Amino acid sequence: MNEITHSAPYFSSNTRKIPGSLAIWAAILAEMSEFAIMFIVYFLAKVHNPEIFAQGPLRLSTLAGASNTLIMLTSSFFVVRAVIAMRENKPVACTRWLWGAVISGGLYLIIKYFEYSWNTAQGLETETNIFYAVYYYITFNHFLHVGWGSVAIIWVIHRVNTGIYIQSEHEGLLSIAVYWHMIDLAWITIFPLLYVIR
């Protein structure tokens, strides 16, 4: 029965249960701290350069930022549905949901690539001013997370297909799921800070 602990539906109170592995949570907390430092840098740069930070978001593509927010939220939803499918012993459905997340990650990266190209065409580069330096530093860092997170999901799909992750034991799937949600959380914070709030 212990093996089933990881696959049992949540929302039954257990104050010691950890979704995924302890190791992935060490990584998640480290990465959330890293993003927190970047957000503090953003806030400090903003209070010291209010005019530049008031103008900065106006020249970014809100459409690209909003589209990527919707894509990240949807990819997170796909990952949740993949976990539910695994718990219901539906590995084929699980991999289909996971492919949905991978495609979403790919779409995110493509939009980001075009957004960077568009910025460059407008003359918005890291040296333009401190707002764009902060923007590129934070968003490129996040871009890398989406890239390697997508590769990690492909790895999980391979392990589901080869029967390594099954209904009674799929901690690795849960670990990647919570890691992907962390990447989503970082983006939903980045979006208002850099694209919306002036």
Place this chain on the structure above:
Amino acid sequence: MTHIKLINNLWLLLVILTLFSTYMAEQSTPGLGSVSIMALVLAIKGRIIVDYFMELKDSHVVLRTLMQVYFYVIPALIILVYMFPEKIAEWTVL
């Protein structure tokens, strides 16, 4: 409500909140009201993902608390930085 239905509805709510805050930011002039609403939307979205997508709602109390606090602190900082930029700038001069 089944678990799947709950997750589907929460995804829909996240999408609506994103569209609402983006539309509001585009339409309104920046002010404390609109900044507060954007901070509140961020807090709600973060809480939904932490509680239901990461499934920390009834899981490990330390992890849940750390993740939930994150989405109180960042929205609070957004509002504080908007309200007191000069004071914070004054305190953070090297």
